[in-house]
Amino acid sequence: MKALMSLGALIGVAGLVLLGGMIFDVIPSTTVRLVEGYMPMQMLFEFACFVAGFAGLSYMMSAVGMPFPRFWQGIGFWAFVLLYLKYRVYPPIPFSVRAMYGTVTLVAVFMWISANEEDWKKFKQPIMNVLDAQTGMNKLLRYAYLVLLPILIGGFSYNAMKPKSEEPIELRTVHPAPPASTKVHGKTYTLQTSQNPYRVNPEGKYDQEFSNANIVEQGMGRLMKPNANPWDDKNTGYLKYVREGGEIFFQNCHFCHGDNLNGRGLHAFAFNPIPANFTDPGTIAQLQETFIFWRVSKGGIGLPNEGFPWASVMPPWEQHLTVDEIWKVILFEYWHTGYYPRTWD
Amino acid sequence: MGLLTGKRVFSIMALCMMVGLLLLPIVVALPSPAIGEEAPAGDAVKKDGDKVEKGRDVYYKTEGIVVGAPAPKTTDGPKDYPRYNFESRVLLWFANQQHLYYGSFVLAVPIFCMIIEFMGVVTKDKALAKRYDQLAYDFIKISLTAYSLTAILGGILIFTFLTLYPAFFGYLSSIFRPVMHIYALMFVAESGTLYIYYYGWDKMKEGFLKWIHLSMSVILNIIGTLLMFLANSWIGFMMSPAGVDEQGRYLGNIWHVIHTALWNPLNLHRILGNMAFGGGVVAAYAAYKFLAAKTDEDRAHYDWMGYIAMALGVSFLIPLPFAGYWLMREVYAYRQQMGITLMGGLLAWLFIIQATMIGILFLSTNYYLWQAMGRMRGAEKYQRYIKYLVFLLVCGFLVFITPHTMVMSPAELKAMGGQQHPVLGNFGVMSAKNGGINVIITTTVLSFVWYMRGNKVSTVSWAKFGNIFMGVFFACAYVNIIWLAIYGYYIPANVRVGLSVPQVATTLSCLFFMFALNSVMMRGAKQMGPIEWGKISVRSQYALIMLATAFTWMMALMGYIRSSVRLFWHVNEIMRDNSPWAYTHTVGFAANMISFNVLFFWISILFVFWMGSLAAKKVPVEAKAGIPGNVPQPAASH
Numbered sequence: 009m010k011a012l013m014s015l016g017a018l019i020g021v022a023g024l025v026l027l028g029g030m031i032f033d034v035i036p037s038t039t040v041r042l043v044e045g046y047m048p049m050q051m052l053f054e055f056a057c058f059v060a061g062f063a064g065l066s067y068m069m070s071a072v073g074m075p076f077p078r079f080w081q082g083i084g085f086w087a088f089v090l091l092y093l094k095y096r097v098y099p100p101i102p103f104s105v106r107a108m109y110g111t112v113t114l115v116a117v118f119m120w121i122s123a124n125e126e127d128w129k130k131f132k133q134p135i136m137n138v139l140d141a142q143t144g145m146n147k148l149l150r151y152a153y154l155v156l157l158p159i160l161i162g163g164f165s166y167n168a169m170k171p172k173s174e175e176p177i178e179l180r181t182v183h184p185a186p187p188a189s190t191k192v193h194g195k196t197y198t199l200q201t202s203q204n205p206y207r208v209n210p211e212g213k214y215d216q217e218f219s220n221a222n223i224v225e226q227g228m229g230r231l232m233k234p235n236a237n238p239w240d241d242k243n244t245g246y247l248k249y250v251r252e253g254g255e256i257f258f259q260n261c262h263f264c265h266g267d268n269l270n271g272r273g274l275h276a277f278a279f280n281p282i283p284a285n286f287t288d289p290g291t292i293a294q295l296q297e298t299f300i301f302w303r304v305s306k307g308g309i310g311l312p313n314e315g316f317p318w319a320s321v322m323p324p325w326e327q328h329l330t331v332d333e334i335w336k337v338i339l340f341e342y343w344h345t346g347y348y349p350r351t352w353d
Numbered sequence: 354m355g356l357l358t359g360k361r362v363f364s365i366m367a368l369c370m371m372v373g374l375l376l377l378p379i380v381v382a383l384p385s386p387a388i389g390e391e392a393p394a395g396d397a398v399k400k401d402g403d404k405v406e407k408g409r410d411v412y413y414k415t416e417g418i419v420v421g422a423p424a425p426k427t428t429d430g431p432k433d434y435p436r437y438n439f440e441s442r443v444l445l446w447f448a449n450q451q452h453l454y455y456g457s458f459v460l461a462v463p464i465f466c467m468i469i470e471f472m473g474v475v476t477k478d479k480a481l482a483k484r485y486d487q488l489a490y491d492f493i494k495i496s497l498t499a500y501s502l503t504a505i506l507g508g509i510l511i512f513t514f515l516t517l518y519p520a521f522f523g524y525l526s527s528i529f530r531p532v533m534h535i536y537a538l539m540f541v542a543e544s545g546t547l548y549i550y551y552y553g554w555d556k557m558k559e560g561f562l563k564w565i566h567l568s569m570s571v572i573l574n575i576i577g578t579l580l581m582f583l584a585n586s587w588i589g590f591m592m593s594p595a596g597v598d599e600q601g602r603y604l605g606n607i608w609h610v611i612h613t614a615l616w617n618p619l620n621l622h623r624i625l626g627n628m629a630f631g632g633g634v635v636a637a638y639a640a641y642k643f644l645a646a647k648t649d650e651d652r653a654h655y656d657w658m659g660y661i662a663m664a665l666g667v668s669f670l671i672p673l674p675f676a677g678y679w680l681m682r683e684v685y686a687y688r689q690q691m692g693i694t695l696m697g698g699l700l701a702w703l704f705i706i707q708a709t710m711i712g713i714l715f716l717s718t719n720y721y722l723w724q725a726m727g728r729m730r731g732a733e734k735y736q737r738y739i740k741y742l743v744f745l746l747v748c749g750f751l752v753f754i755t756p757h758t759m760v761m762s763p764a765e766l767k768a769m770g771g772q773q774h775p776v777l778g779n780f781g782v783m784s785a786k787n788g789g790i791n792v793i794i795t796t797t798v799l800s801f802v803w804y805m806r807g808n809k810v811s812t813v814s815w816a817k818f819g820n821i822f823m824g825v826f827f828a829c830a831y832v833n834i835i836w837l838a839i840y841g842y843y844i845p846a847n848v849r850v851g852l853s854v855p856q857v858a859t860t861l862s863c864l865f866f867m868f869a870l871n872s873v874m875m876r877g878a879k880q881m882g883p884i885e886w887g888k889i890s891v892r893s894q895y896a897l898i899m900l901a902t903a904f905t906w907m908m909a910l911m912g913y914i915r916s917s918v919r920l921f922w923h924v925n926e927i928m929r930d931n932s933p934w935a936y937t938h939t940v941g942f943a944a945n946m947i948s949f950n951v952l953f954f955w956i957s958i959l960f961v962f963w964m965g966s967l968a969a970k971k972v973p974v975e976a977k978a979g980i981p982g983n984v985p986q987p988a989a990s991h
Contacts, residue, residue: 048779049839052748059744097776099769102761105777108709109751115716116747122892123723123739175763179702179940182758182772185694200689216845226843271771280763281772288773289842290757290782294697296689314699348845 010071016064023058027088030095051097058088078130082121089113104177180281183295184315192305192326192334199298204335204349206249207297216351219246219339226346238343246339253340256333260325269344279321286345293347300338300349361561367549368565372572408598411927413609421527421603424928425520433520434932441517442934443946448510450909450950451957454630455503456584457623457908458958460577461631462496463547465489465665467570474563486558488658492635493551498961500547504540521923525587528597531607532583539580546573581627582620589616592919593687594927601927614687618680625673626911630904632666637901638962640894643887653887659897660725666900667718671797671864674711674790675857682850684918688925695918696783697757702940703914705756708786710907712750715793717900719746722800724893731881732807742796745831749792757781779842787853788838791860795830798863802871809878819874823867830859905954909947917943 029035040054062085069076090113093106101109122128141147189198209215222236231237238250258267264283266273271285286292292300302310308320325334342349406419427433434441466489473485514522526533550569557566589611594601596609603610639659646652685692694700723739726732755777761769779785802823811819837856841849919925921935929935938946 047776048785051776052752055748056744059740063740099775100765101774101777102759102765102769104760105755105774108754112712112747112750112754116743119716119720119723120740120743123720123743124727124733124736125890127736128890128892177760177762178766179760180758180772181698181701183693183697185690185698188688188690220845280767282770285771285773288771288775288778289784290773290778293842294782294846299693314694350846 013064013067013071016060016062017068018061018064019057020061020063020065023054023061024088027092027096031091054096055092058092062088077134078121078127079134082117082131086110086114086117178317178319180317180319181314182290183299184312186299186302187312190302190305192301193331195331197298197301199296199302202298202301204297204301204339206246206253206332206335206339207349208246208249210245212245216348219343220348222246223343223348224346249336250340250343253333253336253338254344256329256337257340260328261337264322269341281319283322286341286347289347292341292345292349295350297338297342297349300341301334304334304338365565367553368568368572370545370549408600408602408604410595410604410606410609411597411599412593412595412614415604415606415609417598417604417606419598419602420605421597421601424524424597424601424924427520427929427931429931429933434518436517440934441932445510445513445517446913446946447950447953448506448513450912451954452503452506452510453912454905454908454950454954455499455506456581457627457630458634459496459500459503460581461627462492462499462635463550463570463573463577464628465631465635465662466493466496467567467574468665469661470567470570474567484657488661490554491658493547493554495635495638495961495965497547497551498964499958500544502957502961504544518923521928524601524924524928525590528590528603528610529587529607532586532611536580536583539576539583543573543576543580546576578624581623582616583611585619585623586611586613586616588915589613589619591924592691592915594924597927599927601924615680615683618676618683622673622676622680625669625676626908628669629666629673630908632662632664632669633897633901633904634958635662636666636897638662640897640901641962643894644891649887656728656886656889659894663718663721663897663900666904667797670714670718671794672861674794678853678857691918691925694920695914699920699937700914700918701758702756702760703910703943705754706940706944707907707910707914708754710903710910711790712753712793713903714900714907715797716746716750717896717903719797719800721893721896721900722804724890724896726804726807727890727893728885728888729808729882730885731809732803735803735807742800745796746793749789749796752780752785752789753793755780755785782842784838784841784849784852787841787856788834791834791838791856792831794860795827795834795863798860798867799827802867805868805871806875806878808881808884809875810881811874811878813874813876816874819870823870826867827863830863833859902951902955905951906947909950910943913943913947 026035026040062081066076066081090106090110093101093109120127121131137143138146138149138153141150186199188200189196191197203214205214207214207216207219209218221232223232224230225232236247237243238247238254240247243251257265262273263275264273264279265271265286266276266283269286270288271283273283276282284291303322305324305326307322307324308318309324311318311320329337407416408419409416425433437444469485469489469492473482473489476482476485529536546569550566550573553566553569557563590596590613593614595613596606596611597603636659639655639662643652643655643659646655681692681696684695696704719742723736723742726735757778758772758781759769759774759777766772773781780789810816813819834856837852841852844852917937920937921930922928923930
């Protein structure tokens with residue numbers, strides 16, 4: 009147990025040194041990289057290591073007769089989380105999310121330090137000491153708080169009331185609800201039931217399982233089946249349609265959506281927000297093919313009221329592509345990202 | 354003996370009367386479908402000579418004879434939308450929400466009474482049995498005052514509908530005509546049974562008569578549940594209409610109208626929700642009484658009452674997310690756009706708020722349990738591990754509340770380099786959220802297990818093996834839940850939706866197997882000390898109040914979400930809302946309105962509690978002191 013705690017303490021110290029370095033820009037925040045594809049779990053894992061590290065550190069300090077006061081443990085841990093979210097995770101997390109995380113962590117710290125009466129007393133003690141002001145130092149602190157707290161609150165109020173020139177916050181609906189049906193090139197498509205006519209098996213029948221088995225492995229960039237290469241001219245059927253979709257994509261879409269389909273094309277950074285990142289699990293992986301068909305056909309201009317503030321410059325592609333071309337390009341997008349279109353069966 | 358026989362006869366008669374009341378609406382209603390079919394059919398004959406017009410059911414796709422008028426095409430004006438100088442929709446929202454709060458409360462409390470009375474009947478410890486009985490009686494007493502308020506609020510709701518939305522209410526009434534009177538008669542039956550049940554309490558407190566009394570509570574709850582199912586059929590019809598054709602004309606099959614796509618998921622969700630809400634309100638009542646108590650005896654009693662109410666409420670809270678998941682699945686299956694509007698579109702931010710409220714519920718529950726361990730000698734051994742439970746809960750919570758679309762300024766959006774954050778964006782989708790909530794629930798189960806064994810040491814010969822097995826079981830459960838959450842990113846969406854089944858199964862396995870195993874292990878366990886009822890920290894009572902407030906807030910929020918998902922339809926795709934208020938409120942306005950409803954409910958329920966305490970003051974002192982033991986003993990209370 010002691011060895012385990014010592015290891016934990018070591019991790020805790022190392023972690024704190026690294027984070028301190030990142031805060032003061034001595035160590036670049038990319039020193040320990042967040043590896044693409046594993047980032048969400050890596051963050052939680054790092055967080056777990058820190059918790060274990062701090063537990064070990066606290067244990068070791070108690071063992072050597074220098075226990076770290078519970079009050080400062082609580083405050084310190086909360087400060088650590090705020091700094092971790094601000095300086096460790098990149099790209100920067102928007103303030104609204106950091107505020108949510110910070111509040112939840114504050115609640116968690118409170119739950120921890122007040123989980124039993126003994127700990128709660130230990131935590132409260134320094135506060136009570138200052139309020140009671142039995143010593144000269146505490147008296148001084150009490151007067152200092154008396155002056156500082158109103159100034160601090162006044163400062164916050166002033167900042168909150170001060171007119172700002174920043175652009176206002178947007179609560180944008182990225183995936184507005186689609187209509188029940190959409191009319192493209194004179195034909196009406198019911199979004200709930202329509203299917204991609206090119207997602208077919210060798211017999212020419214709609215077959216999602218067949219197409220799912222012939223895509224690029226998600227996040228790996230390699231083919232699920234080595235011989236299922238759409239760029240091979242000999243391949244027909246589904247793979248041929250993927251190839252044709254790819255050609256359309258690279259002629260029309262990749263300037264914005266990027267050759268990796270990650271929304272970072274040549275022109276992408278002229279827009280804010282940048283175009284949709286199809287490799288993100290929150291975009292096409294969440295949607296039915298017919299949803300994509302509707303969005304591609306109607307473009308940013310065809311977004312419903314719900315899609316306010318309509319921050320999309322995508323052209324209505326029905327004015328430039330045929331229905332078949334739109335279906336094929338969608339087929340390619342799913343093939344390339346390794347995602348499967350959403351179905352409801 | 355003669356008296357006893359007389360009482361028996363009386364009680365059996367009362368029970369028969371209740372059954373009669375239960376059956377009355379059905380008997381009275383028997384001819385109504387026939388009338389419902391024939392009368393308008395006559396009109397059709399008058400209009401079209403001998404021709405019978407047929408229509409196609411919008412949901413069931415069956416053919417039926419048109420027997421109703423089409424849904425009215427309303428226009429903005431005093432005829433269809435008469436109004437005061439105020440937004441009619443907001444008035445209706447208020448009336449509806451308050452009625453729902455009280456309706457839920459008076460439906461949930463009798464179910465608690467039934468459970469607690471049953472516990473009292475089967476408990477061998479006579480002192481404890483008496484306390485259970487007294488507790489059930491206290492509950493029903495509170496419910497009785499609330500019942501009158503429910504009826505008053507129901508009346509206000511109907512008047513609001515009739516005054517402000519006459520065309521819409523007229524249409525719904527014409528559709529539900531065959532069951533409107535059944536609904537009214539159900540109220541009569543509910544009131545009758547409730548009064549017999551309440552006033553017969555003292556007369557039927559022992560032996561055979563007690564069982565008859567208990568049976569009455571079963572009938573009372575059957576009536577209450579049927580009543581709720583009927584009320585649910587209205588909202589089910591408004592969201593996912595069936596039994597009518599495209600013009601909204603009734604096709605003569607009332608079962609189709611009631612049994613819509615969302616009716617059953619709504620029924621289940623509301624039963625569980627009502628129970629959790631009822632438990633929360635009673636727990637808050639107990640917490641309030643605990644904080645105001647002046648004697649140790651009172652503190653002990655209300656501490657115990659709060660614990661029982663919380664445990665009952667939470668036992669229904671645990672399956673609630675799964676029932677909600679089923680409801681959402683059915684919503685998606687019914688209309689994809691409706692699902693997207695809810696979970697990914699216009700109302701998605703409200704779901705983030707809902708996730709936050711769910712998290713608060715579970716966090717409050719866990720916190721209460723940890724505080725409750727403070728009144729047990731021997732539970733100290735678990736205290737040092739609580740920080741790890743906090744860690745698990747918070748990780749689950751943070752994942753659960755991470756929005757897919759973040760609120761940010763354009764400058765932040767640019768700095769982030771895209772609409773989705775590459776790290777946190779992954780927490781914003783369903784796969785991660787399923788993992789998050791299951792981790793939270795499993796941790797809550799673990800807290801419960803620790804609480805249940807807090808002051809005990811197992812004496813079974815295989816105790817060591819049992820403890821190791823439990824530890825490994827929980828560890829495997831966490832690994833399985835988290836692994837499935839990650840795996841969900843690599844498979845098709847329809848398979849991913851199915852992954853929730855093994856995740857839920859894992860959580861429920863922990864709940865049932867671990868509770869069962871723990872109970873077996875703790876049979877005849879060595880007690881380290883009694884549970885010192887009343888010695889719990891005041892913080893725990895604030896946690897109970899927080900639990901109840903979060904329930905109330907969340908209930909109002911979800912009601913608003915469910916209702917506003919119809920967007921500009923009174924009846925989805927059948928009857929359009931042409932009033933000036935056919936738009937969706939802003940998130941801020943909705944949150945303020947919800948808070949106002951919550952505040953109003955709590956002020957009014959405090960009034961109900963105060964009324965209850967007035968009645969309690971009349972109870973002679975001896976009757977209260979007559980409860981043996983004064984400070985309740987732990988025995989089989991958990």
